[in-house]
Amino acid sequence: MKKLVRDIYSAYGFNDQQAQQVADTLIYTDMHGIASHGVQRMVMYDHFIQNGKVRVKSQPEIVTETDVSAVVDGHFGLGSLIGTYSMNVAIEKAKAHGVGIVATRNSGHYGIAGFYANMAADQGLIGLSSTNSRPAMLPTHALQAFVGTNPIAFAMPAKPHNFIYDAATTTVPQGKIEVYRKLEKDLPAFWVAKEGDEEINDHTDDVDLDALRDPYSHVGLTPLGGVEEATGSHKGFGLGMIVEVFSAILSQGNTSPEITPEDLQVGPSQSFIAIDPSIFGNPDAIIKKFSDYLQQIRELPARPGKTIYVHGDKEAIAYDDRSKNGIVVDDKTLAEVTGIADRLGVTYGDLTE
Structure with missing residues (x-):
């Protein structure tokens, strides 16, 4: 393959x-x-x-730069190539100066955020990456999708393998809905919401993918925490907006509501951060302490029939x-x-x- x-x-x-x-x-x-x-x-x-939304021959370009930061213009190339380039810039800066922060605009869908965070972890660094996307999330109490799925990824070296957290700030990414539809599986509760007669109701079994992609359809992905503040909806919503700051606002690129699949001159914005743990002390000691901490979690008493995993174990x-x-x-x-x-x-x- x-x-x-x-x-x-x-x-x-x-x-x-x-x-x-x-x-x-x-x-x-x-x-x-x-x-x-x-x-x-x-x-x-x-x-x-x-x-033509992805230009095969285009190359990413650094348009603003300091020792520890850069703004990259992806010029609408393929997202995974732009993402790899941007994270490599952050890694180089982190190795030279301890920290590297890159905000990227005019990119494309770059796949999983964890791939880029893990690029840094594989080189002994702490890595973070996030991206916005076209509107998919219904902000708490809103009837219109306005924030993207906006995943956040964090990776750090550890034993026996890197710790990798990678999650959308919606309950699930849109791609998972697509997979469930291909497999003709019903959606679990609280993944998608739609407008009911009087309020937004959970929507599980008859999602129209075209409606889900339309921010004005009153159908959208729920933020982490569902549709109500009582269950923490505002937390996923807030995390999604933080992603907008590090990706779109700092790069002066497009925010989620400005992104549409049809507009060939609009692409998502992303962020890439690398941190050298040696700026805090002996990196081997830091990684050992973290590895020991993760193992303590794995060895906690578990519910009958369940296994405790930390992020990266299942992967x-x-x-x-x-x-x-x-x-x-x-x-x-x-x-x-x-x-x-x-x-x-x-x-x-x-x-x-």
Whole structure:
């Protein structure tokens, strides 16, 4: 599958390094068990490449810079390439000056935020990344989607594997809704809300994806915490706005309500932060203390039949499983990917072996 993805992006016109980079990003996601943002996303990227929203030949550019910060203009290239470039800038600054903070504008959908945070952790640094998106979240008490899914990712070196927190500030990302629809599964409660006769009601079984993508449809994703302040709705809403500050406001890029899939001159905004733990002391001692702390959590008494995981554990388990057994791609996604390959004249073998 990785070879097929690489060959598809080469056929679009990306150079060999870029095509391999895109394949690495997408397959990394599926290898860690996050099907919503792996090869499932290729059909959306294909649409953007075909309609010109993603410019194959464009290159990201630093437009403002200090020793510890930069603003990057992605010039509407592919989001994963812009994200990798931006995080590498942050990493270089962190290694030289202790901290690197990059705000990026005019980017594209970049996949999972955790990939970029983990780029820093793999080099011994603390990493953070976030991105806004077109409107998807219903702010607390609102009838109109206005804030994006706006995920926040944090990664830090630890033993036996990196700690990685990566979560949308909505209850689930929109991609997960799409996966459930492909599998014809009912949605769990409190993922999506719609306007009822008198108030916003939980909406679980008959979500129209077109309505979900329309900010004026009175259908939207719930913030973390659901639809009521009593359950913490305002917390997910507030976290989503913090993402807007670090991505769109600091870069002077587009905020969520300014982003539409049809406007070819508007793209999401993102942030990339790397911190060298050595500015606080011995990095090995810091990482050991953190690793010990995480292990203490894993060893807490658990409810009968349950296992306590810390962030990154499930992904590490998924990676080990898929390294041995391969990744699982649903039939509809596989048909989408092979359909793209057929259109571009890309050959492939038996993907079910």
